[in-house]
Amino acid sequence: MAITVETLDKLERRITLSLAVDVLKNEVDARLKKLARTTKADGFRQGKVPMNIVAQRYGMSVQYEVVNDKLGEAFAQAAQEAQLRVAGQPRIAEKEGGPVEGVLQFDATFEVYPEVTVGDLASLDIERVAADIDDAAIDRTVEILRKQRRTFNQRAADEGAQDGDRVTIDFEGKIDGVAFEGGKAEGFQFLVGEGQMLEAFEKAVRGMKTGESKTFPLKFPDDYHGKDVAGKEADFLVTVKKVEAQQLPEVTEDFIKGLGLADGSLDSLRADIKKNLEREVKFRVAARNKAAVMEGLLKVVSFDLPQSLVAAEADRLVEQARADLKARGMADADKAPIPAEMFHPQAERRVRLGLTVAELVKANNLQAKPEQLQAHIQELAQSYEQPAQVVAWYMSDRQRMAEVEAVVIEANVADFVLSKAKVTDKSLSFEELMGQQG
Known part of the structure; x- marks a missing residue:
């Protein structure tokens, strides 16, 4: 039987579905009989529960x-016969008037995928872009490793706090003479000069x-994360309880062995750092x-989007935002009133690119x-102490493998587009690359 497909809008379609009442009744009776085998009732x-009781209950x-x-x-079946590529879930509603000649009819309204033409x-x-690892980048990483293992000794009473020192303070801030939430703490520690506090503080x-x-006085930035105080000026009272100077460890053989390099040599340390930085640079460049x-592709495509896919992506972004709030410690984050509409532009972009x-x-x-999947997993695993376990962790889970596959496919697409486009190569310094959001 030919399927009649009605076009309602650009991508919206409607078809009529018919279900024979006797077929439905037979299936309902069969399922109730199956349920009756395990149904329990008093007496x-x-x-052995009578079918009329089973039917009444279920x-x-x-x-x-x-x-x-x-x-x-x-x-x-109808979508397959009509050769339709259905996007999202259909909305199905029964036609008015009840059964006609023993047949129930339903309207199924849905969207189809657009024809995508790439320009x-x-x-x-x-x-x-491209970037190389120089000695300065390795030197900075060595300093980071030293700072991660630094100790602190209390300064003399007449010595003031300097950059790199750890200070312990009590503080209280007030706006127009009134204390505000989050503006008071006792025994609070931070490292001077490392950007943990506002510059004025x-x-x-x-x-x-x-x-x-x-x-x-301290003026909060207009874009400060605390909306109640953003753009306002507060007066802070600070009392220093302790000032401690940092003591950076020397890069000795024992220090290097403590990082997991058995021979304890500086050359091995620098070679290991370079290998790790090259891996990080490769991922960031990619x-x-x-x-x-992807930004370029948006310029050479133009097609209507299935709004059901956009809505589903917006909902996914809302759930992602709630999960992020939960990870930050927000109570009842899963109930946070986040309107999906605020994610629609991002959702549309993602669906179009997808x-x-x-x-x-x-x-x-x-x-x-x-072989591409295997190579990518192997590369990811190299930054861990036991790469084989990481490889097994990826390979044992279908969802994780799907995520790897998506990354590899996007890389293939990027390489393909770059092979066709007019490309300008630019060399970035390590600092420039690491400062960019990849």
């Missing part, structure tokens, strides 16, 4: 299940001695270049090959 042995829910199952089967990739101008504490108190490719990437993959055979 009856298991499996009839409505079983009928609902049967109708849903049969509608799902009918819709899938001329050769017209794209894309900047491709650090400047005021720098040079203060143990036992010294000071009152100073992310930066992939972002440039459909574009899928079209490029299909048209140019850019699927992830098994």
Whole structure:
């Protein structure tokens, strides 16, 4: 039987589904009989409960299940016969008037995937970056390793706090003479000159001695994360309880062995650091270049988006935001009132790129090959102490493998687009690359 597909809007379609009442009744009866075998009721042995009681107890829910199952089967068959690429879930509603000649009819309204046409990739101008590891980057990493293992000794009473020192303070801030939430603490520690506090706060504490108190004004930035105080000026009273000078360990053989390098040589340490930095640079460069490719692709595609996919992606972003709030310690984060509408522009961009990437993959055979997946996992595992366990961790989970596959496919697409586009190569310093969001 030919399926009639009605076009309602750009991507919206409607078809009519028919279910025979006698078929539904037979299926409901069959399921109720199966339920009756295990049903228990007062005064009856298991499996001996009369069918009228079973039907009274479970009839409505079983009928609902049967109708849903049969509608799902009918819709899938109709979509296949009409050769429709359905996007998202259909909205199904029963037609008014009840059964006609023993048949129930339903309207299924849904969206289809758009025809995605990718424009001329050769017209794209894309900047491709690269970066190398120099000795200065290795030196800075050595200093970071030293700072991670530093100790602190209390300064003399007449010595003021300097950059790198750890200070212990009591403080209280007030706005227009009124204390505000989060503006008071006792025994609070921070490292001077390392950006842990607002610059004006650090400047005021720098040079203060143990036992010294000071009152100073501080204007919160307009974009400060605490919205109640953003853009406002507060007066802070600070009392320094302790000032401790940092003691950085020397880069000795024992220090290097403590980092897991058995021979304890400086050459081995620098070689190991370089290898790790090169891995990090490779991932960041790839992310930066992939972002440039994706931005370019948006310029050569134009098609309508299935709003059901956009809504689903926006909902996913809302759940991701709630999970982030929960990770930050927010109580009842899973109930946070986050409107999906605020994520719609981001969701539209993601859906458009996802459909574009899928079209490029299909048209140019850019699927992830098994050896590419294996190589990517091996590379990820190298930054861990037991790479084999990490490889097994990825390989044992289908969802994790799907995430790896998505990364490899995007890399294939990026390489393909770069091979077609007009590319300008740019060399970045290590600092420039690490300062960028990849």
